[in-house]
Amino acid sequence: MRILIFKFRVIWFYIKFQFWIKKQSRSEIDAYQEREIRKHIDWVRAQSPFLSELWGNIPADKWRELPISNKAMMMEQFTTWNTIGAPSEELFRIAFESERSRDFSPMYKHHTVGLSSGTSGQRGLFLVTELERARYAGMILARALPGGLKRTHRVAFFMRANSNLYTGSKNRKLEFQYFDIFENLDSHLERLQALNPTLLISPVSTLLKLREKIESGALKLSPERVFAVAEPLSKEDAQRLESTFKQPIYQFYQCTEGFIAISCEKNSLHVNEEAIHIEPQWLDETRTRFMPIVTDFSRKAQPITRFLLNDILTWSDQPCACGKQTRVIASIEGRIDDIITIDTRDYYPDYFRRVIAIVPTEIREYWVIQTKLLEIKVIVSLKNQSEFESAREQILSGFSELRNKHPKLAIEVEAGVYPNENKKLRRVMNLSR
Ligand SMILES: [Zn+2]
Incomplete structure (x- = not known):
């Protein structure tokens, strides 16, 4: 019934x-x-x-x-x-x-x-x-x-x-x-x-x-x-x-x-x-x-x-x-929680997405992580690992406007995969809070 x-x-x-x-x-x-x-x-x-x-x-x-x-x-x-x-x-x-x-x-x-x-x-x-x-x-x-x-x-x-x-x-x-x-x-x-x-x-x-x-x-x-x-x-x-x-x-x-x-x-x-x-x-x-x-x-x-x-x-x-x-x-x-804040200025996840989207090298997956107040880590997983150096340069140049605005900001690019334990896709994260 x-x-x-x-x-x-x-x-x-x-x-x-x-x-x-x-x-x-x-x-x-x-x-x-x-x-x-x-x-x-x-x-x-x-x-x-x-x-x-x-x-x-x-x-x-x-x-x-x-x-x-x-x-x-x-x-x-x-x-x-x-x-x-x-x-x-x-x-x-x-x-x-x-x-x-x-x-x-x-x-x-x-x-x-x-x-x-x-x-x-x-x-x-x-x-x-x-x-x-x-x-x-x-x-x-x-x-x-x-x-x-x-x-x-x-x-x-x-x-x-x-x-x-x-x-x-x-x-x-x-x-x-x-x-x-x-x-x-x-x-x-x-x-x-x-x-x-x-x-x-x-x-x-x-x-x-x-x-x-x-x-x-x-x-x-x-x-x-x-x-x-x-x-x-x-x-x-x-x-x-x-x-x-x-x-x-x-x-x-x-x-x-x-x-x-x-x-x-x-x-x-x-x-x-x-x-x-x-x-x-x-x-x-x-x-x-x-x-x-x-x-x-x-x-x-x-x-x-x-x-x-x-x-x-x-x-x-x-x-x-x-x-x-x-x-x-x-x-x-x-x-x-994914808004990245640098010198009190807020950057929405979309900003980083757009920079990565126009990088010519093929990126399979990426993560942009604010690790400290003035530190951003970009992790990229590439289709072709040998292209890492050029991908790195392209990403850094994509962020040149951001770096000019915030001269003390350090941006690091590394190859790898972000460990994702809860299996939820988050490409832009602020872990500095
Ligand atoms: Zn409709």
Whole structure:
């Protein structure tokens, strides 16, 4: 019975997400969000002891004035933050045990529990109810599958951890297989080849490794759609992947805090405004880059309200050709911890990406790391090691403007590979803090 109800809900959300937002004008979306957020705030206030106290007497119609919350705050107060009275020790115990055993089926009273990856070391808990799980599955089916449920699909999902959140989407028309990115990629190739996915969803770093396998002839895939998740997709990587997969690379933007955005068929990254509201916290005077303040008015068990994410985003100001009026994210540049600061001046990850992108020598992989206040280390992995000296000179000359501006800055270039234990691709890092 429980499974039947779940399936029914998935289909209901699938239909809703397939058709609803396409017809909404911008002002209808705004009005809908305003109404839903106010209702949600009142509900959360009655259910979450911590948030109720944090918000004090600020009424729901003034929700834009609610104090901003963040991950550190949420993790510290998780027991009184969540609305189902789940003790955080118990949730952590379930989540860590799942990660250790790689068996991701245990739940907390029918609720899905998991850990987010956390690039900056801090692991986040996520807690999702059955209804929220159905909504998530319905949205993925509606937005990610080319042709929707009219056709059968085989989905390969490369992730750091499986979860009930994903395997819940299993259905007659949908074969779904999970590939653990902590295992050696070679051990997956046979199963991946046999599945021959119509939909391939994977972190950028794993897509790049799959690309090498395809280019070398060790793997033959013909997915109808490829989605990059979990790591920012740079223009250069998108181009490299597009030339191998012979199609655009779409994006999923999701984190513990919610399923924030997904690319439409025209490959614009639309915010899921049926459930997510984003306010920009501007980072620069020109109001180009911002950190998103997220309110997810569909999340009940783990409320996400005026929640600051430390990602660096930019808006697109062009209407999308697909016709949907939801906001479009032009780029996810990286995380706020990745901003390199020299003599109090901030340089965004994009600055370094662009310098490396125009180096003529073929660079397979690179890392730009601020190791000290006035020291930057560039590690490069080259296709042809004998070209290191020329690559080094080209990189240093690419940074000549930066060096002129900051004469005391030391830039070192070395050949190698940055040890990447949590398997999350970060090309620009500030480790000097
Ligand atoms: Zn679009």
